Amino acid sequence: MSDLSKVPVTVVTGFLGSGKTTLISNLIRNSGGRRLAVVVNEFGTLGVDGEILKGCAIPDCPAENIVELANGCICCTVADDFIPTVEALLALDPRPDHILIETSGLALPKPLLRAFDWPAIRSRITVDGVVALADAEAVAAGRFAPDVAAVDAQRAADDSIDHETPLSEVFEDQIACADLILLTKPDLAGPDGVVAARAVIAAEMKRKVPVIEVAEGAADPRVLLGLGAAAEDDLDARPSHHDGHDDHEHDDFDTVVVEMGEIADPADLTRRIEDLARARDILRVKGYAAVTGKPMxxxxxxxxxxxxxxxxRPWAADEPRRTRLVVIAEHDRVDEAAIRAGLGA
Structure with a gap:
């Protein structure tokens, strides 16, 4: 790659828990000789995904090439966060051959693509492609439209009613922006679920885009990297619910970070998370726990x-043994006291 060529960037998007970090971990380990850099954007203050990826660091993607931006949306903080981060990665010696950007699971990818037109970077990088991950089981179960039958019935009765939900808007924007869609967790969905998920995705797609089934993030980098889409020059073909708006809000979702001491039994924590998810429609829980008597x-x-x-991994000698979990839910379902009580904090 000559110094005058643009560095390709792959934007990896997808809803909470769709498998973005697992996919990127696999790409780091199987880069095909490319020197990679990674930008991870977390929703909330507790960074988990960046630390997981740094644990996968190899010579072609050392830890210093992996940057985490927590507690924000990089497309909303372009000047403060995104541009300086990209400039710092481009200044690395040796320069990365390819940059991967893992967006927050609640991010809308199109505003991020607009950021690639900023004068400071537009002549130096290009969006090689937008890869959107969709959890086959969640899509087939209608998780992005809580009552699919009711919504369809209401739409048939009154076309003027807007039945979009925060979940469906994010999902639809991610699908509409993609150059490649990865249908993840097909084993959990089963054959019928995969067929149903494909049908839902096909109904949302505005243009012809390949859909590939992927389990445990095992996607061939020869398929994912090198798409040559130059997506920043193709924005009109990628419709968004927020077209025509100067910004977008994330007020529909909120996070609670729960900190507590050691736990006695992982199975008990699992039960508490399951009960909490069902009672309060929790979208995502991730983090770390210290288990009494366990060095890991x-x-x-x-x-x-x-x-x-x-x-x-083992706890570091200078690392406090504590449990820290981030809980993500729709804003009207977040009751901090109930969440903390449910987790035993």
């Missing part, structure tokens, strides 16, 4: 009531 830190990842946990 417990990584906790929950999408709704579906929970995965594993011991990921």
């Amino acid at each position: 830190r417990l990584l906790v990842q929950a999408v709704g009531s579906r929970i995965r946990y594993q011991f990921d």
